[in-house]
Amino acid sequence: MSADAQNSPTQLQRDLRKERRSYMIGAVVSLVLTLPVFYAAMTGVTGRPLAIGAGLAALLQITVHLHYFLHLRIKGQTREDLHLVVFTLLILILMGGGTVWILFNLSSRM
Numbered sequence: 279m280s281a282d283a284q285n286s287p288t289q290l291q292r293d294l295r296k297e298r299r300s301y302m303i304g305a306v307v308s309l310v311l312t313l314p315v316f317y318a319a320m321t322g323v324t325g326r327p328l329a330i331g332a333g334l335a336a337l338l339q340i341t342v343h344l345h346y347f348l349h350l351r352i353k354g355q356t357r358e359d360l361h362l363v364v365f366t367l368l369i370l371i372l373m374g375g376g377t378v379w380i381l382f383n384l385s386s387r388m
Contacts, residue, residue, distance in 0.1 A: 304346025311335045311342065 315332045344350045350359055 300346050300349070304342055307342050307346070308339060311339050 312335070315328075315335050318328055318331060344363070350363065
């Protein structure tokens with residue numbers, strides 16, 4: 279039996295442990311970013327402070343999901359991963375911007 283064959287199960291176990299740890303850290307950080315915004319909304323915080331806090335938490339939440347769940351890193355990524363992220367952002371901006379544009383247009387007509 280070669281040395282690679284003996285080490286492969288332990289390497290696989292280390293990789294699984296590392297991935298599981300990454301998911302757990304991501305889940306905890308996501309909860310830490312989500313719960314304060316829900317608490318603020320449920321206790322009656324309104325207006326600009328809630329909007330700014332929720333917006334910042336949402337941006338941080340996106341980076342947490344990209345890093346811990348989708349395993350997208352800035353360094354060492356392939357060009358296809360970059361295209362995937364840029365295309366997704368473009369679609370989200372078009373959908374969100376179009377929705378806001380339509381709602382403001384309808385609001386001005388009422």
